[in-house]
Amino acid sequence: MKRLLWLVVGVLTAMPVCAQYDAAFANYWALQSYFNPASSGLEGQLNVQGAFSMQMVGFEQAPQTMLATADLPLFFLSPRHGAGAGFMNDKIGLFSNKKMYLQYAYHQPLWGGRLSVGVRVGMLNATFDGSKLDVIDTGDPAFSSSQVDGMALDVDLGLRYSHKRWYAGLSTMHLTGPTVKLGDDKANEMKVGRLYYLTGGYNIRFRSPEYVLYTSCILRTDLQAWRGDVTARMAYNGEKIRLYAGLSYSPTVSVGILLGTNFHGVQIGYAYEVYTGGIGVLHGTHEIVLGYQTDLNLFKKGKNLHKSVRLL
Secondary structure, three states: OHHHHHHHHHHHHHOOOOOOOOOOOOOHHHOHHHHOHHHOOOOOEEEEEEEEEEOOOOOOOOOEEEEEEEEEEOOOOOOOEEEEEEEEEEEEOOEEEEEEEEEEEEEEEEOOEEEEEEEEEEEEEEEEEHHHOOOOOOOOOOOOOOEEEEEEEEEEEEEEEEOOOEEEEEEEEOOOOOEEEEOOOOOEEEEOOOEEEEEEEEEEEOOOOOEEEEEEEEEEEOOOOEEEEEEEEEEEEOOOEEEEEEEEEEOOOEEEEEEEEEEOOEEEEEEEEEEOOOOOHHHOEEEEEEEEEEEOOOOOOOOOOOOOOOOO
């Protein structure tokens, strides 16, 4: 298994590749500013989020993904302006992808809701550690025997409309289709294909205002392959503490459970996905999300309020 995984990774760096480059998150609804730059500063708060995903637990060289994001409104310009930054590190075997980015969004009131447009500019960094590669023919020029890396400029765009109880968004990642050339001689390269995201959600309220059913979905595709996720979370929104529990389903991929809490602006979420492909219940994906939100409206008097509708 170890040799096969390393070989696949080596082949991916030795030839142009057009595939779904970005990692998937079960807690996508809590990481909206990552999947759509138009969400930056949308809630009028400072939002700091971190996520860590361990996929295919129990397999050697299994994928691991770490994400850190922050976004806030630019009140010195206008509450209609938002900005954000983030860092992503995705590892599988001897191959790792990193992305650092800055983003901007403009929010325009429209039809009782808000229409948002966002743009993101970042740098992609791809690394392959060929010094640990185990192949029969060590002289094969298709496989590097040392660590090689490369960088490329990346651009993303997003559009989002939100109303009282629902939202819908469309975003495009890797708009320019960047190509990362690896090594000093640039002999190997990786083509990053354009990826499209369609997101949406609707909140179902009950007679008791403390309880809300949050439904959401995400569809991503490179127009060749696709993945869709549907999520439902029942939340209790008390004055001092908020709790939720939910289920997720991705056709032909996985089913999962979600648990989380929000206490004084500190958010903790956990998800476990079980793959439906038959690799076993114990070899799923563990995912943890940590966050902090606080009101940054400097034009209001009084103390900052620790409240967010993004996670719950």
